[in-house]
Amino acid sequence: MSLQILINALVNAALIAPPAMAFSLLFGILRFPNFAIGGYITVGAFAAYTLNVPLGLPLPLATAGAMAFTGLVVWLAHVLVFKPMEGQSAVTLLVVSIAVTLILESVIRLFYSADVRGFDIPLQRPYRIGEMRITKEQIEIIVLAVAMGTGLHLLLRYTRIGRAMRAVADNPMLASIRGVDAARVTTFTTVLCGAIFGLTGVFAGLDLVIEPLVGWNLTIPIFAAAILGGIGSPYGAILGAIVLGLAEELTILVLPSTYKIGVGFVIIAVLLLVRPQGLFGTVEIKK
Amino acid sequence: MPEPILSVAGLRSGYGRTVICDDISLSVAAGRITCIIGPNGAGKSTLLKTIAGVIRPMAGSVRVGGVEIAGELAAQVARSGMAYVPQEANIFRALTTHENLAMGGWIDESRTKDARDKVYAMFPDLAPLAKVPAGNLSGGQRQMVAFGMALMLEPRVLLLDEPSAGLSPLMVAQMFETVRRVNSEGVAILMVEQNAVQGLKSAHEGIVMASGRIVLQKPAKDLLTSADVSELYLGSRT
Numbered sequence: 001m002s003l004q005i006l007i008n009a010l011v012n013a014a015l016i017a018p019p020a021m022a023f024s025l026l027f028g029i030l031r032f033p034n035f036a037i038g039g040y041i042t043v044g045a046f047a048a049y050t051l052n053v054p055l056g057l058p059l060p061l062a063t064a065g066a067m068a069f070t071g072l073v074v075w076l077a078h079v080l081v082f083k084p085m086e087g088q089s090a091v092t093l094l095v096v097s098i099a100v101t102l103i104l105e106s107v108i109r110l111f112y113s114a115d116v117r118g119f120d121i122p123l124q125r126p127y128r129i130g131e132m133r134i135t136k137e138q139i140e141i142i143v144l145a146v147a148m149g150t151g152l153h154l155l156l157r158y159t160r161i162g163r164a165m166r167a168v169a170d171n172p173m174l175a176s177i178r179g180v181d182a183a184r185v186t187t188f189t190t191v192l193c194g195a196i197f198g199l200t201g202v203f204a205g206l207d208l209v210i211e212p213l214v215g216w217n218l219t220i221p222i223f224a225a226a227i228l229g230g231i232g233s234p235y236g237a238i239l240g241a242i243v244l245g246l247a248e249e250l251t252i253l254v255l256p257s258t259y260k261i262g263v264g265f266v267i268i269a270v271l272l273l274v275r276p277q278g279l280f281g282t283v284e285i286k287k
Numbered sequence: 288m289p290e291p292i293l294s295v296a297g298l299r300s301g302y303g304r305t306v307i308c309d310d311i312s313l314s315v316a317a318g319r320i321t322c323i324i325g326p327n328g329a330g331k332s333t334l335l336k337t338i339a340g341v342i343r344p345m346a347g348s349v350r351v352g353g354v355e356i357a358g359e360l361a362a363q364v365a366r367s368g369m370a371y372v373p374q375e376a377n378i379f380r381a382l383t384t385h386e387n388l389a390m391g392g393w394i395d396e397s398r399t400k401d402a403r404d405k406v407y408a409m410f411p412d413l414a415p416l417a418k419v420p421a422g423n424l425s426g427g428q429r430q431m432v433a434f435g436m437a438l439m440l441e442p443r444v445l446l447l448d449e450p451s452a453g454l455s456p457l458m459v460a461q462m463f464e465t466v467r468r469v470n471s472e473g474v475a476i477l478m479v480e481q482n483a484v485q486g487l488k489s490a491h492e493g494i495v496m497a498s499g500r501i502v503l504q505k506p507a508k509d510l511l512t513s514a515d516v517s518e519l520y521l522g523s524r525t
Contacts, residue, residue, distance in 0.1 A: 160396070163382070167390050170379045177339065177373070178436065179365035179394040 003132045005249045011138045012221075012245030013238075014145035015207055019200040019218070020225035020237035021152055022193035028169030028232045029189045032093035036077060037197055037222060039104030041215030044070040044201025046108050049210050053120050059202075062119075067198035073104075074194030075187065101216060109212045117210040137206040144203070148196065149238055156234065165189055169232065217261070221248070224264035227271055230278030239279060243267075292317040292475045293338070293369065293444045298347030298357070300337035306345065307333040308499040313477075315444065315492075320466065320476045322490035322507060324483040326519075330499040331479040332374060335448050338477070339371035340364035351444060366394055370437035374448040374479075377433035380422030384413055387421050387432050391439030399439065406435035409468070427458040434465060438474075445469065447478035451485065463489045487511050 019037060026034050048066035051057045057065065077100055085093060126133040156162040167175040168185045176182055197215075204214045225244045229236025248263045271278060291314035301307035308330035315321045323331050336342045338349050340361040349357040351367045359367075370391075379387050388406055392399040407414040410431045416424060421432050430450065437445060450466065451459040463485050470476050480486030487493050493510035495503035503510065510516045 163386060163389065164393075166382060166386075167379050170381045171376055173341065173361075174373065174376060174379065175390070176361045177341065177365060177371055178390050179362050180390075181362055 003130075005253070006246075007132055007134050007138075009242070009245040009249040010142060011134075011207060012248055013242040014142045014245075015200070015203050016218070016221050016225050016244060017238045017241035018145050018148045018152075018196050018203075019222045020229070020241050021149065021234040022196040023222055023226045024229070024232055024234045024237045025152075025165065025169070025189055026193050027226070028234075029165065029186055030078075030082065030093075032090040032097070033223065033231070034082075034097045035094060035219060035223075036074075036097040036100035036104070038215035038217075038219040039101035040070055040074055040077075040194060040197035041201045041204060041218055042108055042212060043073050043104055043215075044198030045205045045210045045214050046112060046201070047198065048202045048205060049117055049119065053117070056120075059119055059121060063199065063202045066202055067195040070198030070201065071191040071194035074197065075190050078186070078190045101219075105212045105216065112212070114212055117205075119205055119210070121206075141203045141207060144199065148199065152234060161185070161188055220261065220264040220268075224267045227278050228267055233278065236279055290317060291315060292352055293477060294348070294350045295338060296348045296350075298334070298337060298349065299345040300333060300342050300347075301345065302333075302342070306499065308337070308496070311347070311501055313494060313501065313504065315475045315477050317443070317475050318470065318473050319492060320470050320478070320490040320507075321492040321494060322483075322486040323477070323479045323494045323496055324481075324486060324510075324516075325496035325502075327481075328498075329496040331496050332448050333499075334496070335371065335446050335477070335479055336373075339369070339446055341371070341373075365440075368440075368442055369444040369446065370440060370442035371446040372433050372437045372448065372450065374452055378421040378424075378429050378436070381420060383418050383420055384424070384432055385417040387436050388439055391436030394440060398441075402439045402441065406438055409438070409465075410435055426453050427455070427461070430454060430458070430462060431465075434469070438469065442474060444475045444477065447476060449479055449481055451480065451482045459485060484511070 019041065023034065023037055044066045047069040048062045051062035051065045052059050081096060081100055082093065085096060121137070124136050126135045156166055164175065164180050164185045165188070167180060168182050172182055200218070201215065204218060208214060221244055225240035226237050228240030228243055229238065244264065244267060247267065248260045251260055251263050293315040295314070296312045298311040299306060299309045311334055313321070323334070325331055333342065337344050340356065340359050340363065344357050347357060348355060351369050354367060356364050356367050379390060382390065388403045389399055392402050412428065413431055413435060416428060421429060424432065447466070451462050454462055459482065466476060466478065466489050478486065487507040487510055490507040493505055493507040494501055495510065495516060503516065
């Protein structure tokens, strides 16, 4: 196995890990697999593109703006779509979340067409270390993903709101009995996760291309990483993303790269058969 | 009898349109233990959930220290000086013992450190388990965490839903000893208990519920010696 495969796997994992953590956090709080994440990521990519290319803002500022805008969109989707449907089954909400993705993508297609776009950043040769090559953007993605993972860890472990997020995800009724305002925790979580999806949109624009399906194409790998790590476990999602990234890159050694996306489906299928609770999930025993 | 710290009058509640308990009136005096017994399906747990704000009442009044709280959400009821320990799912499994206790003091974290020290003093077995996720503890240890969490804000009234459920006979004895110890510090306790004999032995007052209504309210020792109650709810004679 060449070092290049490891680097590619790391970049893949860095692209998938933050949204997989956010997906798990959202699942913990809202109790359904939210497939609208594809649409949210696409919104993030196009928001950053709009700020960076037509409006001419530098990419770091455009990224911050895209994170804030996507946070707002995710919060609005929660308030206007998912909150009014509280009490519906997880399957119903899952289907509705797919509809939200389709609506967001259609709106983007209406304004931006289906053309492929990119950020206004100077073209640079990749860095070479022996046989290994890595671009400046890929290094930025890895560094930012590690910073995001560390930041989330610190937030969840050492802050009051982080403890409340874990408590509401663990036992929402008891959290309420102990005086936690679950609605405020949900609002904070949706905006935070929205910002992470916005950042993922920027990552996707840097490593892939910006087009209306950019988020949808990442949805299955993100979902696979989240259930690989144990759905609802943000830390497991990081490990799930690393395993998935490596598995996808190793697939290229034996199959054409077009089959890469199938790896996520295979992992989901195998896990559901062998260990449905994922690597870090726990089995819930019902009395 | 001292002034009631908890007064319930004409309470009706249930799920959806189904009425589970109706016309419930009771009071718990400061520093006293009241035990509610009755057959399965009598509405005992539903009553406790309604008082705690987990279920919204359809009618009636709930007062803590003279302040009306009926219809308030559980998160607001938690600020009234009353703490509720549910029968099941009464801990945060993924949080450590230390973090669980901190969640008990969520409303006023300025008191958390002192309150946590008091809880560890009351349950010395919990101190070495401070960093252990509560989901990994034994049934008795979990019940201590649940109890400790409820005591973090030094409540005036404690609502306990079947505190002895699922515990070994030795742990049941320890649990009722804990109930009496907490009460001896002035905390009024309203508890629902399937273990009617042990529950009534620990209590000052007893209430018998059946089919969603209160059918008897007497001093606990009178219920323990009542032939009817003994035959119906206490199994063999005490």
